[in-house]
Amino acid sequence: MEPFQLRTVPVDNALLLLQSWCESDGLTAGFTARQAGNTALHVGDEHDTVINNRRRITDQLGWPFGAFTCAEQVHGNHVHVVTREDAGKGREVRQDAIQSTDAMITNETDLMLVMFFADCVPLYFYDPVTKSMGLAHAGWKGTVSEVAIRTVEKLSETYGAKPENIIGAIGPSIGSCCYEVDEFVLQHVRPLLEGTPLGNDFLEGVNIIQQYESNNRAFLDLKHLNRHLMIKAGILPSNIEISSWCTSCRTDIFFSHRKENGVTGRMMSWMGRKSR
Template structure:
């Protein structure tokens, strides 16, 4: 399987991983994920930290965001983001929301972990340091969305909630939606303890029964009160259950835990690290 997120890093610019198959097929669409290099932040956020909530100097974070927007050839005024809370609320974004949160947290869309829009000229963004970035595009209704899924959002099925919200707000049919799962911590690096297992296990068992998939592909228990979670696969199965065709789902092999040379990892760096961004936007054809 070809890795869907292809890197394009210049000697001077920010490290960017483009969702090239979507961009090649759909005029005016940009989508991808940032790496950790090519910014101006100092230690321990070195160097392309895009999160305002991790203790970095706000001016440097805003400068990093401007660098990314400039590299994407998008105006910084289009950068639109939410204050994420590890929930499952999906927010419809209109042109009036354009630019929310780009320079400060107070201006971000409140209490929201998924954004969707059918507006052109709006660059949706979301922040990560191990959680799962999920991308959606409906080329029929011209709708895009981003969802942020840590283990809590996964249990709340934000991946399904986003599909249902696209259908309710814009008339999107699940069979027409394409989805992608971006760089995030893999089962190789994500060990959890009993309290998390107890929250995740009912979902894993239900998906396993309904979709005839092995539970071990989603959660591998070691018999000693620990388990390794595959959040990417759990979210993939949630989207399939929501009606997205398996052939319409791109799945990265990139693990933020394994590749701290490329990405920030909250778990591998003991919480003292920066944040990457997922982005998606449409321009007029």
């Protein structure tokens, strides 16, 4: 079953809820659809329009806008430990965001972690034992720099989270059906799969690299590559949900940087836990 369920009430502010995570512990987690509007400040839209989009989303979720906390993403693997003092960073001014960060973790309540996407892979982490959580942004550069593993390590180091207790989710992103890459990318991916037949272990026969021509180009499955890394970090395969949505195939629902030639908006992933 698709873990990210589309909700369209109201119709102009569509959200995809990570349904199974929104049923306990006061959690909310999910991903916005195109109908929610562009949520990023760096793509040229009017500042007030973006802020209004963000406010509508938090209003719909029943969260105060002051909880909205985001990072300036750089396609790296730095993990920032978000404290109460970070609450609201970047919500209205881009320069105020947590800088040079592609993953955030926290155990604070009433604080919403937010990241932005238009084909890259959103990664979600939650430990129900320590009540700590993480959100990561994994394009191909973040993936090969193992941001998924760094996030699990930081959750363990900071909050004592045990990888076998962590649940993970992989959200809507460009699928292997659409993500064609060249040898420059492939030479960074192959070392992650050493000892596996294109990553087939743990993956129920899914080929992460689908080589198809003699010119060293291939279709790459970034979602399952990140699943592979989550498992390598110690998360149990049965504890990982993965979305089937492809942002490039479904530009009626999502923004896609690749399909729209770089001229497009950004969806946001979010995660937070309300205090009782």
